[in-house]
Amino acid sequence: MSRAAAAPAIFAPRAGLAAGLADWVLLHPRMFVFLLVLPITLWLGIVYIGALIALLIQSFFSIDEFSGMVVREFTLKTYGELFRPYNLDIILRTVAMAAAVTAAAAVLAFPIAYFAARYARGKWKALFYIGVMLPLWSSYLVKVYAWKLVLAREGILNWLFAKAHLTWLLDAVLAIPVIGGNSLSVSYAGTFLVFLYIWLPYMIIPVQAALERVPGPLLEAAADLGATPRQSFSLVLLPLALPGIAAGSIFTFSLTLGDYIVPQIVGNSRLFIGQAVYTQQGTAGNIPLAAAFTVVPIAIMGLYLWGARRMGAFDAL
Amino acid sequence: MPSDARAPLGLKLAAFGGLAFLLAPIALIFLYAFSTEEKSFQWPPPGFTLKWIGVTLERTDLWEALVLSLKVAAISTALALVLGTLTAAAVARSRFFGRETISLLVILPIALPGIITGISLRSAFSLLDIPFSTWTIVLGHATFCIVIVYNNAVARFRRTSGALIDAAMDLGADGLQTFRLVVLPNIATALLAGGMLAFALSFDEVIVTTFTAGNQATLPIWMLEELVRPRQRPVTNVVAMAVVLVTVLPILAAYYLTRDGEHTAGADR
Structure with a gap:
């Protein structure tokens, strides 16, 4: 200027x-x-940050158990409530789900990303691009709805299992304690599938970006020097893809932690962190506990990001 | 790392299996929109009909939700375009106190889970005694739309040479002329792409909206109610198909716009 x-x-x-x-x-x-x-x-600086800070401050208030009114005095009592067995279960359940979804997304994303980066070209490359972008950008609710169609008792998945004479297999999976249930649409297995579907593109994109940067001759050199395909995968390809997987896992992990709509629609009645926040601030009217619950994913993600940064995840974004 | 070698069969199967997993549920939406079945999600559909499209078009509650969604998305996108471009211009062009803070601040609403943005805005509204209205929805949406426009604009500002602006002014253009004739044409496609993404994001947003909407229903809120308590399955099927079309088409357009915008005038001095 x-x-x-x-x-x-x-x-x-x-x-x-x-x-x-x-x-x-x-x-x-x-x-x-x-x-x-x-x-x-x-x-952003005044209204939004102000609102965030006001929320944080509320988590240090507590609720009077008789009147249901918020007591505006500093206390750690509300944070203590998080460690009650019922609330601790909610936290552990959500973290376990987020970890399972992240691990499965990494396993499923790798071959897609690797094929798209190394072998696909021309119209196949475009197909893989669209195949990832279409589900990524489609409406979130429509994706959940699509899975309601897939998982319905009279829906396509049960039909496929019946046609393949594999209904016994589905029943066996549903009979497993904890992850099973009456049907897929009211079990953790169903919740897991929907989460996996919705967040999978967020894993594919950074993994593919990381793999595109791996020089092809590197793998040929590994093969020339006598590495078996398994060895060149675990000693060359995987370490180079790891920052991409770590970057993708930030999305899959944090998005699963904060979500409250998927477990509400596909799953059993046990709560996840997002649902706990929603019911505490809404029907229960316990804003301090809701605020304390929102601090949990922030704290977990803080730790997670710190770990991911050490693995070099931010270079792959 | 493209390679001319043929992919191992196992890899091929896993990759195309994954692709089928990604695309099949969306294809299913399109099939179910034409199913004759009313009461359940029966597969295979007993027959196909166009009837439900007509029924859906006559639903007034849906039209109201659609109009509200479009209105909210349009206003939030307009707000985000102004705020995002101003911020991008400042961050890309000059060094000033708090620059890093501002670039972090802009990303925060999208980095934090939507539920946190939603609940804190809701408590701020109740603290300030602001009644829920279309405008509270717009404020919530604009908050996270800004970052989309900002990201697109800041990347384009960095690629556009600052010498162009200096040259325009040396040649006698005033500030407004420079903006209208030099700056705007250079960032136009980036703004268009950013605006489209922001529009799609706002049109689809549900989590923040549940906290800032009061009694009004945007289209995603209508959809959510239908998901929790299904009443009109065939109508929902048609709406789902329409929503896929509405969100996906701008995305494809935005992709083609930014793909061709890699080389910008004046970038190589």
């Missing part, structure tokens, strides 16, 4: 209020930048 200062020396100041104001602002670069960032600072 500094060279703009030379303009009035050559040209006469322009007429008109708008043009004059614009010129004046441009002649004062600090003022210009201040005006540029003023709206965002007012909105």
Whole structure:
């Protein structure tokens, strides 16, 4: 902007209020930048951050058990409530689900990403691109709805199992304690499948980006030096793909931690963290506990990001 | 790392199996929209009909939800375009106190789980005694739409040479002329792409909306109610298909727009 200062020396100041104001602002670069960032600072910096801090402060309040009113005094009692068996179960259940979804997404994403990066070209490359982008950008609720169609008792999955004479296998899976249930749409197995489907593209994209950067001759060199395919996978390919997997796992892990709609629609009645937050702030009216619950995913993700950073996940984003 | 070698069969099977897993549920939506079955999600559909499209078109509650969704998405996108571009211009063009903080601040609403943004905005609204309305929905949506426009605009600003602006001004253009004739044409496709993504994101948003909407139903809220308590399965099937079309088409368009925008005038001085 500094060279703009030379303009009035050559040209006469322009007429008109708008043009004059614009010129004046441009002649004062600090003022210009201040005006540029003023709206965002007012909105995000004050209203949004203010709201976040207000929420955090509420987690240090507690609720009076008799009147149901919020007591505005500093206490750690609400955080203590998180460690009651019932609430601790909710946290552990959510973390276990997030870990399972992340691990499965990594396993499922790798061959897709590897094939797309190394072997697919031309129209196949475009097909893989669309195949990942379409589910990524389709409406979240429509994806959940699609799985309601798939998992319904009279739906396509049960039909496929019946046609393949594998109904016994499905029944055996549903009979497993904890992950099973009456049918897929009211079991953890069903919840897991829907989570896996919805977040899988978030894993494929960074893994593929990491694999695209692996030089092809590196794998040929490994083979020339006598590595078996298994060895070149575990000693060359996997270590180079790891930052991509770590980057993808940030998405799959954090998105599963915060979600409250999928387990509400496909799953049994046991709560996940997101649902606990929702019911505590809504029907239960216990804002302090809801606020304390929201701190849990933030804390877990903080730890997770710290670990992922050490693995170099941010270079692959 | 493209290779001319043929892929091992196992890899091929796993890759195409994964692709089928990704695409089949979406294909299913399109089939079910034409199913004659009313009461259940029966597979295979007993027959196909176009009847439900007509029934859906006559539903007034759906039209109201659609109009609200479009209105909210349009206003939030417009707000995000202004705020995102201003912020991007400042961050990309100059060094100032708090620059890093601002670039972090913009990303925060999308980095934190939606439920946290939603609940904190809701408590802020109740603290400030703001009644729920279309505008509270818009504020919630604009908050996370800004980052989309910002990301697109900041990348384009960095690729556009600053010398173009200086040259325009040296040649006698005033600030507004420079903006209209030099800056805007350079960032137009980035803004269009960012605006489309922001629009699609707002049109689809449900989590923040459940906290900031009050009694009004956007299309995703209508869809969510239908998911929790199914009443009109055939109508929901048609709506689901329509929503896939509405969200996917802008995405494909945005992809083609940004793909061709890699080389920008003045980038190589």
